[in-house]
Amino acid sequence: xKSSTRNEPKTTRDLAYYRQRYRNRVFSKLVSFIAEQSExxxxxxxxxxxxxxxxxGQISRLLNQPxxxxxxxxxxxxxxxxxxxxxxxxxxxxxxxxxxxxxPLIARALNVEIxxxxxxxxxxxxxxxxxxFSERQLEFEATTS
Amino acid sequence: MQPLSIMALFCEDIREEKREIVTLxxxxxxxxxxxxxxxxxxxxxxxxxxxxxxxxxxxxxxxxDLGTPKIRLVMPNGEKVELGTIKxxxxxxxxxxxxxxxxxxxxxxxxxxxxxxxxxKGGGVMRLEVLINDVEHMAGALxxxxxxxxxxxxxxxx
Numbered sequence: 001x002k003s004s005t006r007n008e009p010k011t012t013r014d015l016a017y018y019r020q021r022y023r024n025r026v027f028s029k030l031v032s033f034i035a036e037q038s039e040x041x042x043x044x045x046x047x048x049x050x051x052x053x054x055x056x057g058q059i060s061r062l063l064n065q066p067x068x069x070x071x072x073x074x075x076x077x078x079x080x081x082x083x084x085x086x087x088x089x090x091x092x093x094x095x096x097x098x099x100x101x102x103x104p105l106i107a108r109a110l111n112v113e114i115x116x117x118x119x120x121x122x123x124x125x126x127x128x129x130x131x132x133f134s135e136r137q138l139e140f141e142a143t144t145s
Numbered sequence: 146m147q148p149l150s151i152m153a154l155f156c157e158d159i160r161e162e163k164r165e166i167v168t169l170x171x172x173x174x175x176x177x178x179x180x181x182x183x184x185x186x187x188x189x190x191x192x193x194x195x196x197x198x199x200x201x202x203x204x205x206x207x208x209x210d211l212g213t214p215k216i217r218l219v220m221p222n223g224e225k226v227e228l229g230t231i232k233x234x235x236x237x238x239x240x241x242x243x244x245x246x247x248x249x250x251x252x253x254x255x256x257x258x259x260x261x262x263x264x265x266k267g268g269g270v271m272r273l274e275v276l277i278n279d280v281e282h283m284a285g286a287l288x289x290x291x292x293x294x295x296x297x298x299x300x301x302x303x
Contacts, residue, residue, distance in 0.1 A: 138258070
C-alpha cells in the first residue's frame, strides 16, 4: 500500500482493516501465552482474577474478544504471570516479507525466498497438551443472506 | 443449473459492518505453512494457537428442502467437531425472502470463530463439512503444512 500523493488520506477501510489485524495479532499472542502458562502452572481464571484483584468474569470478558483489550489490561494480564511485553516490532510495508501465496515459479523468477505467515505465532509455543475443544471459545451464528 | 451451492472460507476474523455487510479479515489460502522450532531447539513445542474464523454460505433453490443443516469440522486425525446447526426457521425465512423478491436462489450464511484454535499436531487437511438431510457436503478444506525452522521452506497456494 503506497500513497500516490504526499498526503493522500488513508481510506476508512484500510484504517479499520489494519486496526483489526493488529488487535487480532496481539490477542492471539496474549491468549496463546496465557493458555500455555495457565496449563503449565495449573492456574485458573479465578487465580488470575485474584492476582489482579478483579472479578473472574472480567478476566473471561477480556480474553473473549480482541476488542476488549487495552494496553493497560494487557500489561495487567501479563503481570499476573510475572511477565511483561516488549515494545511491538514496527515494520514498513516496503520491508515486509513477501506473502506466502506467491506462486513458486514467480518466486523463483523474482529470486524471492517464500516464508510462511504464521512463523511469528509459533515462537510463543511452549510445551504442553493441546487444548481440548471444550476449553475453546466457539461462537456460531446463522443468518439469511 | 445446480440447485445447491455450499462454500466455506477460512480467515483470521469476521467483522460486522453496517447494513448487513460483513468484512472477512485475512482470508487464508488453501494451504498454510506453519513453522515450529527444530528438534534441537529447547523452545520446541506444539504448533501455535491462533484465532480461526469460518464463513459458510449456502445458496439453494427456494423449493429445495434443506432441513436443519449441521456444520462441522473434521480434523486431520478424523475427530469431528460440531460447530453448530442452522435452525429450520432461518432456512424458511431465507426461502420466503427469495420467493418474495423473485431471487432464483435463497441464501443462508453462517459464521463460526474458534479462539484459540490450535494448529493440528503434525499438520494435515482439516475439512469443513455441511450435513444436509444426512448427506455430507465438503464446503472447504485447509491444509496445514508443518515445517521445522531451518528446513527448506515450502509455498502455499490459494
